[in-house]
Amino acid sequence: MSTTLTSKGQVTIPKQIRDALNLAPGCSVDFAVNREGDVVIHKVGVRLSRKPDHFESARGKADVKWRTDDLMALLRGEG
Structure with missing residues (x-):
């Protein structure tokens, strides 16, 4: 099989x-x-052009030290 440059x-x-x-x-x-x-061709690692995972990019970035009860009270307007 051939192809053209x-x-x-x-x-x-x-x-x-x-x-x-x-x-x-x-x-x-x-x-x-x-x-x-x-000439030898090898597939390298993982695909580069996969769609970005928006959750993955945000994972582990929160730096607020809220307790769950306090946060839920704030979100509900109780605090």
């Missing part, structure tokens, strides 16, 4: 290869040349 030095990874490596948009790949001169 663009003027910017880019190529499209053929679908069979993407499927075999379970590559999706945003995945990082690593290229290497082995002793025989063959």
Whole structure:
């Protein structure tokens, strides 16, 4: 299977290869040349372009030391 190099030095990874490596948009790949001169492509780690988890980005950032009862009273307008 072959592909064409663009003027910017880019190529499209053929679908069979993407499927075999379970590559999706945003995945990082690593290229290497082995002793025989063959180019080897490896999938790297975790996808980079996953949607941001807004809860994950806020987790552990509260610095208010409220007791639950005090906070609930404040939210209810009791305090």
